[in-house]
Structures are given as C-alpha cells and as structure tokens.
Amino acid sequence: MxxxxxxxxxxxxxxxxxxxxxxxxxxxxxxxxxxxxxxxxxxxxxxxxxxxxxxxxxxxxTKLGLEKASTLVRKHRLWEVFLVDHLGYSWNEVHDDAEVLEHVTSEQLEKRLDNYLQKPKFCPHGGMIPSQGKNVHEKDRKTLIDYPVGTTVSIARVLDEKELLDYLVDLGITIHEEFTITDIAAYEGPITLKNDQKKAAISYKAASTIFVDKV
Ligand SMILES: [Zn+2]
Incomplete structure (x- = not known):
C-alpha cells in the first residue's frame, strides 16, 4: 500500500x-x-x-500538522487498546484495522471510546495517548543502538510498523521486557540481548526504532 x-x-x-x-x-x-x-x-x-x-x-x-497528526494518532491508539484488550488482537495484528478505524471515528465516538477504555495513557506499543484536544509528545528516549554492552534496558516503545512488530514477535520480544545487551556486532551488525528466559539478536536497523529505558 x-x-x-x-x-x-x-x-x-x-x-x-x-x-x-x-x-x-x-x-x-x-x-x-x-x-x-x-x-x-x-x-x-x-x-x-x-x-x-x-x-x-x-x-x-507545524502547529497545524502537529494537531492533525495528534488527533489521528490518538484515535489510532485508542482503537489499538480496544482491539488488544477487548478483542484479543496481538500487538503486531492491530495496525491495519486501527488504521481504517481512525479515519471513520468522530469526536463523539473518540470520546466515548476513551471513557469506555477508562482513559488509557499508552497504546500496546508504548506510544502515549494524550487527552482529547492535546498533542502527542513522546518522552525523549534513546534507542537500543545508543547503549553499550552490559547495559540492562527495558523495552519502552517501538514504532508502530507491521514489519518491525512481526519481526519482534518472531524473536519473542514484548513490551516492558527487560534485557541486558551482551554483544554489539561491528559495522552496524546485530545487537544481542539476553535475559533469564531468552536470547535474541536484533538487526541494527530494527534496534534503531526500539526506544528503551535504562534499568
Ligand atoms: Zn500503537
């Protein structure tokens, strides 16, 4: 598309x-x-x-662009929460349907959905959901490529991109999971993460779109 x-x-x-x-x-x-x-x-x-x-x-x-984008992102993320929490979607499945729904959501529906979901603050990908009429402003975070070997990090937010999410599901990586960086290959090679349950090598490109908090 x-x-x-x-x-x-x-x-x-x-x-x-x-x-x-x-x-x-x-x-x-x-x-x-x-x-x-x-x-x-x-x-x-x-x-x-x-x-x-x-x-x-x-x-x-611009101010106009930010308002427009924020409204769309807010609607999109509310639908994601609904699909995951109430219809059993996984975080890599929600994108396409949320994408369609965001465009047919009136202000009234947006408000009711928000109330029904008890005003969630984050989407399943860790993106912030602002209150109605407010703009999106993500917390300033570094990505996985910004930390050295030995750092323990928690996956805080990932870009809402189907390809990336499918990739993370294949690797068995979920949001809020903690990992220690055990290896960074030379020349923008994969970054290896490990915790008690698993070990995964993430490509440099994917790692640059995974926002983390240092634990
Ligand atoms: Zn999302």
Missing part, C-alpha cells in the same frame, strides 16, 4: 517531529519507500502548511 499524507504526518510525529527535525532518511526507512516519493510528498505537505522543511536538516511538524 502506498503511504498517504496522514501516514507521513504520523510517522514524523512518532519520530519526534513535534520538537525537532526528522531527516528524510529516517522517513524513507520508516515507510520503506524510495527517497524520491518522500521528497515529493514532503513538498506537498509544505504547500499545505503541515510541515516545515529545511534542506539537509529534514522536516518538522
């Missing part, structure tokens, strides 16, 4: 674009599409006043 403008806005937000510039490279990796398509969409978003773009630095959401 070709990512649409909403997908871009949401990804830029997930990558911290509410506060700082996100590089085109990060967007290309997050959406697994060509650099040319990213540049084309970014010029559209600039024209619509949704992002600011500076060459060589990347894009940042």
């Amino acid at each position: 070709t990512p649409n403008r909403e997908d871009y806005l949401k990804l830029i937000l997930e990558l911290g674009g509410d506060e700082r510039k996100v590089s085109n490279k990060q967007i290309v990796e997050g959406l697994t599409i060509s650099g040319a398509s990213v540049s084309e969409m970014i010029s559209k978003l600039v024209k619509e006043g949704l992002v600011n773009h500076s060459p060589y630095q990347g894009v940042q959401l």
Whole structure:
C-alpha cells in the first residue's frame, strides 16, 4: 500500500517531529519507500502548511500538522487498546484495522471510546495517548543502538510498523521486557540481548526504532 499524507504526518510525529527535525532518511526507512516519493510528498505537505522543511536538516511538524497528526494518532491508539484488550488482537495484528478505524471515528465516538477504555495513557506499543484536544509528545528516549554492552534496558516503545512488530514477535520480544545487551556486532551488525528466559539478536536497523529505558 502506498503511504498517504496522514501516514507521513504520523510517522514524523512518532519520530519526534513535534520538537525537532526528522531527516528524510529516517522517513524513507520508516515507510520503506524510495527517497524520491518522500521528497515529493514532503513538498506537498509544505504547500499545505503541515510541515516545515529545511534542506539537509529534514522536516518538522507545524502547529497545524502537529494537531492533525495528534488527533489521528490518538484515535489510532485508542482503537489499538480496544482491539488488544477487548478483542484479543496481538500487538503486531492491530495496525491495519486501527488504521481504517481512525479515519471513520468522530469526536463523539473518540470520546466515548476513551471513557469506555477508562482513559488509557499508552497504546500496546508504548506510544502515549494524550487527552482529547492535546498533542502527542513522546518522552525523549534513546534507542537500543545508543547503549553499550552490559547495559540492562527495558523495552519502552517501538514504532508502530507491521514489519518491525512481526519481526519482534518472531524473536519473542514484548513490551516492558527487560534485557541486558551482551554483544554489539561491528559495522552496524546485530545487537544481542539476553535475559533469564531468552536470547535474541536484533538487526541494527530494527534496534534503531526500539526506544528503551535504562534499568
Ligand atoms: Zn500503537
């Protein structure tokens, strides 16, 4: 599926674009599409006043872009909580359905869903759910590639990307799980994690989208 403008806005937000510039490279990796398509969409978003773009630095959401992205992300994440907590979805299954539902959710439905779920603060991927009308602002965290061997970390948030989540499910890694980094291979090779139950080698690319808290 070709990512649409909403997908871009949401990804830029997930990558911290509410506060700082996100590089085109990060967007290309997050959406697994060509650099040319990213540049084309970014010029559209600039024209619509949704992002600011500076060459060589990347894009940042404008106030309008942030509000738009926050509303979509909030609806998306509320549906994720509903699907996981009430319909038995796993965290790698929720994306497609939440994606469809977010676009048909009125303010009224959003409010009722929020109340029904007792105002959850986080989605199944660790992303924050702001209160209605408030913007998303993720806690500033480092990713798995930023820590040395020997560090014990807890998986705090992962990008809501199907491919990444399938990969983590295959490896048996779940949110809030604690691991010690036991090996970092040279030249952006895999990062090995270990705890009492399991050992897993995570590719450098995936590791760069897994946000962790140092334990
Ligand atoms: Zn999520």
